[in-house]
Amino acid sequence: MGKTAFVRYSAQMPRLALVSRRLILPALLLLVLLAFAVGFGAVARRAAVAAQAAESMRAARTHARLLESELQKFRLLPLVLDEYPDVRAAMKTRSDASPAARRLDGKLALLAARTGASAIYAIDPAGFTVAASNAGRPDSFVARTYGFRPYFVQAIRTGHAEYFALGNVSGRAGLFLARRIMDGPRVIGVVVVKVEFQGIARSWAAAGGTTLVVDHRGIVLIASDPALRFTTTAPLSAAERAAIRTSLQFGDKTLPPAPFAIAGTGGHDRRGQPIVVGTVAVDLPGWRLLHVVGLAPALRAADARVRSATFVLAVLLAALAAAWAWRAARAARTRASAEQLKAEVARRTIELSDANDQLRIEVAERERADRRFRAAREELAQANRLGSIGTITAGVAHEINQPVATIRTYAENAATLLDRDDTDRARGNLSAIVDLTARIGTITAELRRYARRGTREVGPVAIADVLDGTHLLIGDRFRAAGVLLERVLPAGPLPTVRAGRVRLEQVLVNLLQNALEAVTGRPDARVRLSIVAQDDCVAILIADNGPGIAPDLLDTLFEPFITGRADGLGLGLGIARDIMTEFGGTLEPVASPLGGAAFRATLVRVAT
Structure with missing residues (x-):
């Protein structure tokens, strides 16, 4: 190389170095931008998939709860029907033309309309349908034989069955809930409730996404999209298809594959998207609820966010590069400004430190306020619990007041009889006191169970026994007050009702005590207890000729602590109505035939 060429090359070296240094920064910024786009894109897509998975599981749980709530409602129907007298009567006749079967048709139709059941029907032990909610319609089940249906066979064998299939007559799919009906040790038939799920499927469809319910074989039984019903999410073997055709569970459905390829919590649709x-187990053997959501919209939204963020970062990096170039060009002239900036930064640091200290103080104060709030809330909860305990205690005191007063009367009479050496009658009074003491214990136990909302025994109770017990508790008070207690009873033996004896006595004693207090002091005081017996119910009316019920109390008469008496607690009527409700009866104020107040208690009559 010649000297001139060497000098020219040496002169170009600094310019080449400068050019190289200027290219380094754009290259680095481009690499940073590319790395950000790739990394943030992967994170955004994973976040989108995770968010959709969480949303799919949430929707699946919500839809599963709705389905299980519907199932639970309909599972109660066979249990209720087991208690219908007409069900047993119709099954014992084994005839679809019996009066009991025709009465049962109407009751089943009313029950199906009120509950939304597709059909309710009763089958005798031979598989013959004696009554149905759709009796009289072209698709009626009455007089048809269903002894071959798996739900009937299983219910006869094990006591109950839940079986999903196409209807043999209607051709519509549904879940058949069957329960065996026994008459002692003898099987007298099976009641069946058919449930269809179109309403739930429409609710699922309105919520978005695709919701499916599949059985243990992967066959879609319920779907928000009707086109997906009776497709399969998993391959069926030849043996399984043969068994399905033999049982006619799905009629002539071909059970084609569903337009999804599902693997765990993911998969793809028929277009490869x-x-x-989201998968949740359903309260039926082998059933699962699947909520399928397409990821394409979420991934497109994630990609759009990545593009927007990358564009913003590119603008920021470009601005940063421009600022760096500008700062490098004017570095010499900005040293003073840099020092001034350093001082400003120091000052701002102090301010931020002070602000941080103030923020810590405010956070501490908020934490103390939160603790005070939580303590106040706990005190309110405790006060509420104490109020509930007070209500129960007041109820117990109110309900045992009448037998305690009667015990005192018997005790005073016993003391007088002992002074007269009349030991036989005194012993009778003491025996009555023992019975009343046991009665108080029974009442207290009943009220404790009432407060705990526990189960209580309800069964056939003779009205005559209840009236005797009521008279034992309240009779002396009427005699002491000089008030006539009229009893208007039907001719012949008194009927039997569905109730609990002690608690029914509680209701009558409470109503009679209220009537007695309302008429005490009136010269023409009268209280009347009358009984009207009908075919399916018994009405007990207690009326007086007192001042009646104030109009402003009628709407709140049964609420706790609402009373028209100065010394009343306002608990008796509320407890009495709750007791009547548990018996399947009613308690309501009615017009008094004597001009005062009257209450009518209606009970279910039991055949004897």
Whole structure:
């Protein structure tokens, strides 16, 4: 190389170095931008998939709870029907033309209309349908034989069955809930409730996404999209298809594959687009609820966010590069400004430190306020619990007041009889006191169970026994007050009702005590207890000729602590109505035939 060429090359070296240094920064910024786009894109897509998976699981749980709530409602129907007298009567006749079967048709139709059941029907032990909610219609089940249906066979064998299939007559799919009906040790038939799920499927469809319910074989039984019903999410073997055709569970449905390829919580649809699947077990053997959501919209939204963020970062990096170049060009002239900036930064640091200290103080104060709030809330909860305990205690005191007063009367009479050496009658009074003491214990136990909302025994109770017990508790008070207690009873033996004896006595004693207090002091005081017996119910009316019920109390008469008496607690009527409700009866104020107040208690009559 010649000297001139060497000098020219040496002169170009600094310019080449400068050019190289200027290219380094754009290259680094481009690499940073590319790395950000790739990394943030992967994170955004994973976040989108995770969010959709969480949303799919949430929707699956919500839809499963709705389905299980519907199932639970309909599972109660066979239990209720087991208690219907007409069900047993119709099954014992084994005839679809019996009066009992025709009465049962009407009751089943009313029950199906009120509950939304597709059909309710009763089958005798031979598989013959004696009554149905759709009796009289072209698709009536009455007089048809269902002894071959798996739900009937299983219910006869094990006591109950839950079986999903196409209807043999209607051709509509549904879940058949069957329960065996026994008459002692003898099987007298099976009641069946058919449930269809179109309403739930429409609710699922309105919520978005695709919701499916599949059985243990992967066959879609319920779907928000009707086109997906009776497709399969998993391959069926030849043996399984043969068994399904033999049982006619799905009629002539071909059970084609569903337009999804599901693997765990993911998969893809028929177009190859990714999906996410939320899976929840359903309260039926082998059933699962799947909520399928397409990922394509979420992934497109994530990609759009990545593009927007990358564009913003590119603008920021470009601005940063421009600022760096500007600062480098003017570095010499900005040293003073840099020092001034350093001082400003120091000052701002002090201010931020002070602000941080103030923020810590405010956070501490908020924490103390939160603790005070939680303590106040706990005190309110405790006060509420104490109020509930007070209500129960007041109820117990109110309900045992009448037998305690009667015990005192018997005790005073016993003391007088002992002074007269009349030991036989005194012993009778003491025996009555023992019975009343046991009665108080029974009442207290009943009220404790009432407060705990526990189960209570309800069964056939003779009205005559209840009236005797009531008279034992309240009779002396009427005699002491000089008030006539009229009893208007039907001719012949008194009927039997569905109730609990002690608690029914509680209701009558409470109503009679209220009537007695209302008429005490009136010269023409009268209280009347009358009984009207009908075919399916018994009405007990207690009326007086007192001042009646104030109009402003009628709407709140049964609420706790609402009373028209100065010394009343306002608990008796509320407890009495709750007791009547548990018996399947009613308690309501009615017009008094004597001009005062009257209450009518209606009970279910039991055949004897």
